[in-house]
Amino acid sequence: MKRVLACLLAGALVLGGLPSLASADNAVTRIKDIAKVQGVRSxxxxxxxxxxxxxxxxxxxxxxxxxxxxxxxxxxxxxxxxxxxxxxxxxxxxxxxxxxxxxxxxxxxxxxxxxxxxxxxxxxxxxxxxxxxxxxxxxxxxxxxxxxxxxxxxxxxxxxxxxxxxxxxxxxxxxxxxxxERTVEDDLGTNGRISLSLAHPDFTTATRMAAAINSQYGNVAHAVNPGRIDLNIPSYFRGNVVGFVASIEELPIIPDNVAKIVVSERTGTIVMGGDVSVDEIAITQGGLSIRVQKNENANQPDPFSYGTTIVTKNTDVTVTEDKASTVVLPATANINDIVGALNAVGATPRDIISILQAMKAAGAIHAELQLI
Known part of the structure; x- marks a missing residue:
């Protein structure tokens, strides 16, 4: 059990042996890249x-x-x-x-x-x-x-x-x-209001977006739900709705993301967000190898005897266990600490997937685990 849990932690955060593993902090982006005007669609x-x-x-x-x-x-x-x-x-x-x-x-x-x-x-x-x-x-x-x-x-x-x-x-x-032959009528701001739809609904991101718009144009934006923000078009923009939307799209914002780890079992790729945290845990990884080898021997009778040749099969079973490596991570471990620890124990991609699942089941890793 200890080996499985250790292997688990190793897998959750190991880079060595994985085709790729990526992590990134939230970056400043434009509203245009994370939201669109409701009703403007193909x-x-x-x-x-x-x-x-x-x-x-x-x-x-x-x-x-x-x-x-x-x-x-x-x-x-x-x-x-x-x-x-x-x-x-x-x-x-x-x-x-x-x-x-x-x-x-x-x-x-x-x-x-x-x-x-x-x-x-x-x-x-x-x-x-x-x-x-x-x-x-x-x-x-x-x-x-x-x-x-x-x-x-x-x-x-x-x-x-x-x-x-x-x-x-x-x-x-x-x-x-x-x-x-026929135009799809798009009533953009004809009633003095427009709405923005978030590509990935989130309470925190919606609140930040409304605050960024209000800091620029006054109290005109209201986050109705995690995926929609309603805006009252300022009077001085009533005749230039396109310009108002363009100015909003350029406003900077820091989107908030759920701590998530995405694992592709087919390719062995792990993508990990920067908000992933891990409780204090001991990681142990050791390799157990079992080798079965079959040999056939021919037993010949004595010369000038009436005996017959007999073929015997001998099976040799050899079991070897590599020395396990144990790494202890504190509760304040971040992505860099985890990656270094997993490289140290040398977990394989197959180990990592099992480790991630076990860590999630044990409650040792605080992130959403998604298998694709």
């Missing part, structure tokens, strides 16, 4: 369309949705076709996605991403036909159309041994390929 758009002009790399006739889409499209142009005889190898059904930024106006252009929906091998060199892009409310906010750029390719035909593929030729982009 919107996701999506649409279903067809990419044409493919050189036989489109969907096969097994993709019935593609064949049906071609038939429906041609009907709108007064062209009647027999669905059973239609070949779709030059066409691919795709999903078109885009992000509508805030404050865009009608006529602005945005980028789109085109992803194959059927069994097309590549949409390289194709052209996206006019595709309405809808938001979650079902309204059309943009229309996409244009040539598709994949950044990859597929060369050759036939089986796996006769083709070469680079990147993902079934996913492409159309830069500035969608035209905004």
């Amino acid at each position: 919107n996701q758009l999506m649409g279903y369309g067809l990419v044409v002009g493919l050189n036989g790399s489109g969907d096969s006739n097994k993709s019935t949705e593609t064949v049906q889409s071609i038939v429906n499209m041609l009907k709108t142009y007064g062209v009647a076709v027999n669905q059973g005889s239609l070949k779709s190898s030059n066409v691919a059904a795709v999903m078109v996605t885009a992000t509508l930024p805030p404050f865009v106006r009608e006529g602005d252009t945005i980028d789109t991403t085109i992803s194959s929906l059927g069994d097309a091998k590549s949409i390289q060199g194709g052209t996206l036909l006019q595709t309405p892009l809808k938001a979650g409310n079902g309204n059309v906010y943009a229309v996409a159309q244009g040539p598709v750029s994949t950044g990859g390719f597929q060369a050759g035909r036939g089986g796996n041994n006769s083709t070469a593929t680079k990147n993902f030729p079934t996913v492409g982009m159309t830069p500035n390929g969608a035209i905004v």
Whole structure:
């Protein structure tokens, strides 16, 4: 038990043997980097369309949705076709996605991403036909159309041994390929008030932010909850809300963070905040090695006898235990003390993860432990 606890402490704070371990004190930052104006956000758009002009790399006739889409499209142009005889190898059904930024106006252009929906091998060199892009409310906010750029390719035909593929030729982009048809109205400060949302809600950080704003503009800010601050726009800024927001974003603040240790078991990385504290504890680490070796011996009979050769198996078990290293840390230990102690005992990444979990269970380390 003593060895486990010792190993525990060693692991919680050891640098040597870890791919990386980082710690940092809270630094001064801008309000702009930790908060944003409420309501100023992007919107996701999506649409279903067809990419044409493919050189036989489109969907096969097994993709019935593609064949049906071609038939429906041609009907709108007064062209009647027999669905059973239609070949779709030059066409691919795709999903078109885009992000509508805030404050865009009608006529602005945005980028789109085109992803194959059927069994097309590549949409390289194709052209996206006019595709309405809808938001979650079902309204059309943009229309996409244009040539598709994949950044990859597929060369050759036939089986796996006769083709070469680079990147993902079934996913492409159309830069500035969608035209905004409807504006999302953003009422910024029309009622004389705006709100700020914290990226990471925290009582202390919200209080500090409100105090920093009030020290600059008077009693205009109020922390409603850990994640939101309401502001009354000063009268001399009522006609320049953008300037008011810009001046607030540049105000310096020291955000407060919860003492936390983040451990990635996959990579052996430990990231530790500077507020982590440890109670007085003894750390012991020793290595126990068990080696099992099997040998086979052949026993030969005497000459001119009627005996037979017999093969015997011998197993040797050797147990060795390295001398344990013990380090005692006082209750005032900080990150530097812990790192030095863990380097001294030589804990491995596997030891460290076990040590951290045991320390947390024993209440010896005062921090939130998060495994990712």
